[in-house]
Amino acid sequence: MGSIIGKITEELPRHEVLAKTASYEIRRYAPCVVAETGFQSTKGMFEGDQGNSFMRLAGFIGVMAKPKNEQAAPIAMTAPVLMNKASDEGSYKMAFFLPASRFARAEDAPTPTDSNVQIKDVPSRTVAVATFSGNMRAALIAEKDRDLRAALAKDGVRPKAGAEVMAAGYNPPWTPWFLKTNEVLLEVEK
DSSP states (O other): OOOTTOOOOSBOOOEEEEEEOSSOEEEEEOOEEEEEEEEEOSSOTTTSSHHHHHHHHHHHHTTTSOOOBTTOOOOOOBSOEEEEEOSSTTEEEEEEEOOTTTOSSGGGSOOBSSTTOEEEEEOOEEEEEEEEOSOOOHHHHHHHHHHHHHHHHHTTOOBOTTOOOEEEEOSOTTSOGGGOOEEEEEEBOO
């Protein structure tokens, strides 16, 4: 994932920008495929057990080792890494987007050998996205979520009913905080 200087060179999920303001973009993402795993944490999405989840997903695609999938097929790293709350309290999800250049549907991807990793199709969706730099922390994500929701309300854009904020990180942990690209995403009505 990326370099120490913050340059993003990995394949990104396909999308088009529908609208842009000073504080957010409205994007329409194409259908895609993700490798996803869950984790439990009493400390939140960023101070808990997300490191093990990252390593499970990295193992599936073959980062620094033989890929942990039935075909032992290496898969290129993409950006961003996506995290969000799951339905249960203290449960979270982490996902890697699989390269759209190789995988149009979940059935096209190799089967994980780790039962904690699932391959899923994600349908097309419309999201509001606010970009920022810094280290991902719960308080910062909560602040960016509040700011995004306030900006959307001011502009008359409605979040989808029950939409939870998602956090996307584009850079490896060793990238200096001021060079990191992060986003909060919130699914909105079309």
